[in-house]
Amino acid sequence: MANQVTYTKLFSESRNNVVALITSSNVSDPTLSAAEFRKWIYSREPDVKASSFKGYPYLIVHPCDLDIEAEKGSLDGKSKFIFWDIEVEIVTSDRGYGENDAKGLANIDAISDDLLQTFMSMTNRKTLSTNSMKFVNPTTTAVGTEVIENELVYRRSIMISFKSRIQVSA
């Protein structure tokens, strides 16, 4: 459920709107059936303390970065161009039992597909646009691999930016 981003909630509501789009049925967890539920969206790296960590795959929706354009505002200074940048990291594991082994790349691609489809969908873009988050522009990074607690993981970042000219003062 997206809400209007106003000058009183520039950071919080913009991130909430992104998380709301991801948590709805738009992006599905490839390792779970629709009836199951587990926490898989974080705001920071989850505290992986042992190789028995069962939380893969997971998403990290980082706090948003904000740019307020100094020029091109309204004459009275109450409206300005605002840019939001939000980084969404996808982390999947390549280890599993039986048929679930070596699915890291397949899972990261499936989640990335869902994420891009969600943010490029006209319906979602219109929803965000009516809530002052216009011109969605996702850019992606290359996939990297690393080892966390003996677990071989794949990692990709999707950086989503928005732009809008909104009121920044009462």
Next chain:
Amino acid sequence: MVKVIIIQTSGDLFNAVTALNRIKRKLPMMVRKGMMRWGRILTRDMKYSARKAGIKRFSGTLLDTGIRWEQGVRSNTGYLFMRLYAVYLDSMAPHYVNVTRRRTRLLVWAKIARSSNIRRKARLVEKRELKSFAIYVKPHPFIAQGYRRARPKLRPVLKRLASRGVNL
């Protein structure tokens, strides 16, 4: 990275010059901003990598200000500042270190170490019943890992900020 910028005008040279001047003024500023933003990402990823490599908070300031991005507001060069001992932690050869009363920080660590043998000996050193004892230390490589995580994000960050410098 080479980028070609095409400026189209309706034949008005004055407009083209104004647009060029605006780009000349804004583009370096936005690229600097992009570098700062990537610097923050690099710092975050480096600290995470250090934490994952087993470097604990009490071993120094690496998880706080010991790793930070330094760039002046008008500077085109940024540095990832890191305490010297971080480099040693990352790439030292495995070796023995003596735990003595004079090495207070090491002694504090030894008193709460996971190994009961080290804890016992540390207490003996503290009570002066033992002069010193040696522990074997190994490197905690984390720098390459942190850089590998942050590097792919450089291009999208710079590209986005640079395009903002050109578009507006």
